Amino acid sequence: MNVYQPFRVRVEERIDETPDTRTLRLRFLDEEVARNFQFRAGQFGEYSVFGEGECTFCIASSPTRKGYIECSFKTVGKVTTAMKDLEVGDEMGFRGPYGNHFPLDRMEGGNIVFIAGGIGLAPVRCVIWNVLDERNKYRDVMIIHGARSVADLVYKRELEEWGRRPDVRLWTTVDPGGETPDWKGEVGFVPAIVQKAAPAARDAWAIVCGPPIMIQYTLPVLQGLGFPPDRIYTTLENRMKCGIGKCGRCNIGPVYVCKDGPVFTAAELARLPKEF
Amino acid sequence: MMTNASQITQAGLSSLVEDLRQAGIQVIGPARVTDGAVEYQRLADLSGWTPGVQPRRSLKEWFLPVTEPLFRYRKQGPRVLVEELAPPDAPRVVLGAYPCDAAALPILDAVMGWDYRDDPWFARREATVILSQVCPGGDASCFCTDVGIAPDSAAGADLRMCPIESGWRVQVETGKGEAFLQQWSRHFQPANGSKNPLPPAGPPRSEAPRANPERVRAWIETHFEDPFWQEVALRCHGCGGCAAVCPTCHCFDIVDEPENPVQGARRRNWDTCQTALFTRHASGHNPREDQCGRCRQRVNHKFAIYPARFGRILCTGCGRCARTCPSGQDITEILARIDQWAAGPGGA
Numbered sequence: 001m002n003v004y005q006p007f008r009v010r011v012e013e014r015i016d017e018t019p020d021t022r023t024l025r026l027r028f029l030d031e032e033v034a035r036n037f038q039f040r041a042g043q044f045g046e047y048s049v050f051g052e053g054e055c056t057f058c059i060a061s062s063p064t065r066k067g068y069i070e071c072s073f074k075t076v077g078k079v080t081t082a083m084k085d086l087e088v089g090d091e092m093g094f095r096g097p098y099g100n101h102f103p104l105d106r107m108e109g110g111n112i113v114f115i116a117g118g119i120g121l122a123p124v125r126c127v128i129w130n131v132l133d134e135r136n137k138y139r140d141v142m143i144i145h146g147a148r149s150v151a152d153l154v155y156k157r158e159l160e161e162w163g164r165r166p167d168v169r170l171w172t173t174v175d176p177g178g179e180t181p182d183w184k185g186e187v188g189f190v191p192a193i194v195q196k197a198a199p200a201a202r203d204a205w206a207i208v209c210g211p212p213i214m215i216q217y218t219l220p221v222l223q224g225l226g227f228p229p230d231r232i233y234t235t236l237e238n239r240m241k242c243g244i245g246k247c248g249r250c251n252i253g254p255v256y257v258c259k260d261g262p263v264f265t266a267a268e269l270a271r272l273p274k275e276f
Numbered sequence: 277m278m279t280n281a282s283q284i285t286q287a288g289l290s291s292l293v294e295d296l297r298q299a300g301i302q303v304i305g306p307a308r309v310t311d312g313a314v315e316y317q318r319l320a321d322l323s324g325w326t327p328g329v330q331p332r333r334s335l336k337e338w339f340l341p342v343t344e345p346l347f348r349y350r351k352q353g354p355r356v357l358v359e360e361l362a363p364p365d366a367p368r369v370v371l372g373a374y375p376c377d378a379a380a381l382p383i384l385d386a387v388m389g390w391d392y393r394d395d396p397w398f399a400r401r402e403a404t405v406i407l408s409q410v411c412p413g414g415d416a417s418c419f420c421t422d423v424g425i426a427p428d429s430a431a432g433a434d435l436r437m438c439p440i441e442s443g444w445r446v447q448v449e450t451g452k453g454e455a456f457l458q459q460w461s462r463h464f465q466p467a468n469g470s471k472n473p474l475p476p477a478g479p480p481r482s483e484a485p486r487a488n489p490e491r492v493r494a495w496i497e498t499h500f501e502d503p504f505w506q507e508v509a510l511r512c513h514g515c516g517g518c519a520a521v522c523p524t525c526h527c528f529d530i531v532d533e534p535e536n537p538v539q540g541a542r543r544r545n546w547d548t549c550q551t552a553l554f555t556r557h558a559s560g561h562n563p564r565e566d567q568c569g570r571c572r573q574r575v576n577h578k579f580a581i582y583p584a585r586f587g588r589i590l591c592t593g594c595g596r597c598a599r600t601c602p603s604g605q606d607i608t609e610i611l612a613r614i615d616q617w618a619a620g621p622g623g624a
Contacts, residue, residue, distance in 0.1 A: 001360055002395035004346040004530065004544070008356060048542070050349040050356050051534040076558040091356040212561070238563060239555050241530045244392040247547070248527035249554055251573075252563070253500060254581045259391070273500040275563050 003244060006048055006093030007033050011086050012068060017154040018147075021119055022084055023060065023072040026094060038097075039063050041104060041130040042123060042235055042263045045096025046243050047071055052082040056240045058262070059097060060122040062129030069094065072122040072154065098243040099262050102127050102207060102233055111140040113199040115218060117190050117210025118147050121154050123235045123262075124209050128162070135167060142199050144171040146190040146214075149178030171197050191217040194225075201226030208234045212276075219266050229267035236262050236276060252276045281467040282457060285443035289371075290322045292463040296369055297321075304338055305371040306331045319371065327372040327439075328412045334523030334596065335370065335377035339384075339400045345541035346396070346530070352538075363399035369456075370406045376418075376594035378408040378432030379425050380523035386586035387526065396544075405456045407446070408433035417595030419608045422485045425592050486608050487615035489579065489589055495618035496580040500572070504617075508575070508610060509567040511603045516548030518597035518605070524578070524590045527554070549573045575610060 009026035016022055028034035039059055048054040055077075061070035075084045086092060104127070112131060116124040131138050143162055147153045153172065163170045173186035173193045186193050190210065199206070206227050208218055215234055222232055238250035238257045250257040253273040264272075284292065293303050297320065307317040307324040314329040316338060348359040370378075381401065388394040411420075411427035420426060430436055434453030437444045445467050448454045457464060519525040529547040534540035547554060550570050556562040564570050582590035591607070598606040 002346060002363075003392045004542070005358060005360065008358060010354075048532070050351060050358075050542075051532050051537070051540055053532045054530055054542075074558075080558070087354070090354045093356075093358075237557075239557055241528065241547075245390060246387055246392070246394060246526070247529070248549065248577065249547075251577075251581065253576070254497075254584050275500075275569060 004095070004242070006046065006054075006095040007037075008091055009069075009094045011088050011090050011092065014086075014088060017072060017156070018152050021072060021074045021152075021154055023070055023155075024083065024086070025061070025068050025070050026092070027068045028094075029091065034067060037069075039069075040097070040101030041127045042101035043097035043099050044237075044243070044258075044262055045069075045071075045094050045098060046240075047073075047079075047083070048093035048095075049079055049082040049086065050091075050093060053079045054093075054241070055079040055083070056237065056243060058123035058126065058235065058237075060126050062126050062133060064130055064133035072119060072125075074119055096243065099258055100260070102235075102263050104130060107205045108137045109203075110138065111200065111202075111204040112138055112142070113204060113206045114141070114143045114145075115190060115194060115206060115208045115210070115222075116143075116145050117214040118152060119154060120210035120214070121145055124207055125155055125158065127207055132162075132165075132168070139203070140169070140200075141167065142169045142171070142197065144173070144190065144193055144197055146173040146175070146193060146210075147178070148175045150174055150180045150183050152178070169197075189217070190214050191221045194218055194221045198225060201228075201231075204231070206232045208232060223266075229270060230265045232266035233263055234266065234269070236264060238276065281448075282446045282464040283440060283443060283467040284446055284464050286322075288443065288463045288465075292460055293319060293322055293371070295460065295463070300367070302366060302368040303371055304368060306374075316370070316373075316377075325372065327409050327437075330374055330414070330594070331377075332596075333521050334380065334594065335373055336380065336384075336523050336526070338368075338370070338404070339381065339397060340526055340528070340546075343543055343545045344396060345543050348539065348541045350539040364396055365399040365403040368400075368404045370404060370408075372437065373406050373408040373433065374594070375408055375411050375427060375429040375431070375433070376420050376425060376592040377523050378406050379420075379429050379592045380594075381406070381432040383524055383586075383588050383590060383592070384526055386588060387582075390586075405434050405452055406432060407435045407437055407453075410436060410438040412439070414595065415599075417598040417606070417608075418593060419486065419595060420593035422487055422608065422611070423489060423589050423591050423593040487611035488619070489583070491618040492611055492614050493580045493583055495614050496576055497584075500576075504613070505568045505572040508605075509571045511605045512550070512567050512571050513602060514550045514552070514567050514570065515602065516550040517600045517602065518574070518607075519548035519550060520546065521596040521600045523592055523594055523596075525574075549577070575607070579611070 008029040012027045013025035044058045046054045057071045059069050060072045073080050114124050162168045179187050236257050240250045241247040243258050245259040252275050303319045305319050306314050306326045309315050313332045314326050315331045350357045388397040430449045434450045436447045527547045529545045532542050555564045578590040
């Protein structure tokens, strides 16, 4: 079995997050693989539909939830369309986990602010559940999630659950014009809501993921609140094929997203050439 | 017991090739193809063998094929059977590899072997004995000596061959080479003056290096936004011909090729950083949205990124990119200009 041959996984559950975004829960067919599979929050994998091809996504479920992995994806191209067409019980491929991870051990005892835009909540959700499943290791947890419209908010059931928890401060927002008459959350772009929520920077870490434009405008807000760039983490997704540092396409200057990332600090991003 | 240097007559080489073939060992070497060009080809005998002419394409495709199946799949309703393929480890001998092609192989071992081991690559590497030849002389596009390689480099060679009056003088370079020589010793004779090294190679075409790689790397690492990259891109069609003929360009794509609705293979195909699709995201966003970024990437990868990570320049100076480019882009000119700026006031 060469390094490009995936594990076989079976679709166990399908959850429609938005009209064009779906989550698949996947279980490894091989009992031994299922038992031994381990990953860290932030790692990614290559998901494939046989006959269609491979796609790169983070693992959206938490490493604390054993026996399965989840991925959330937007239907955009050939492979994601094929993934959307899979039924419960259908088999597909997964290889991974690859890349680095969020350094949760460093964040123990601190406060964590999660900021996610749109489908960018997928990699962040993995860390959120990891933190909530080990809740006593961390102090304050704040989650800020924004989407273009109410219909575009992902993980709605989980947002409700987080909103009910007394140990989580949740802010949800939609872009102006994206609200519905009964929308109870915020209206405004993510950076503005971060400013409004004003998480304290002391002993705090920020994990930010979303469209490039959101990240670009959120970083200065966080730094204005006193978050140093080496305590702000994000995860990048460049086009990849191998996922293991060989196929030569995901690099940003000297840095390989698949090997040196996908998790980077804002301080690391500031040192990279503007090619992402 | 063989000494380190041996020799073999042309007739001996012919019978060696015949014996190898009988033993089921594939022989690969430079030979003319139908359009008159020389390519590395499978040889049945030495009748078409053309040492002394640099093949048009590099030796790379014998280790990283243009297209190769990684595994096969078969669908049965919701189930999928994944069929593992036997490793491509059929024994082979390359007879008369150019030093610039042989040298590319250990350079690529670094990327193929770090952390995750690229099994098909190493299966072919381990199954192949490389007899390189001392380069009989290059042309104006050659620049191996600029990148730390020489016409008589042993890098990547298990055995080195140099023409002598009575045939070839052969020198062992690796344990694998030694074992090969032992196994087929009946075709070889001890060389006259066996303690001496191979005869020196002819002078390389570029008398003085046109660029200092260290200086070039330092400049590239600090001039990502330099307008020079725009100028380089003006000449580039983005055809990727340079990457196709390059012995060290190894970027690849992974795609599924169904043969019918229920079965097919996942394949690895050559790819090139010179096309827009190479880096385009599903969203349409492209980190390298113009040819400037792509040309910069190719030079950067070869002369800065790869050396930084693996301690080796991703180039052997074979000159094929310059010979192939439809608009005459010459990497040595690019390096020379960079070096000039890097060496000048202000430098890197």
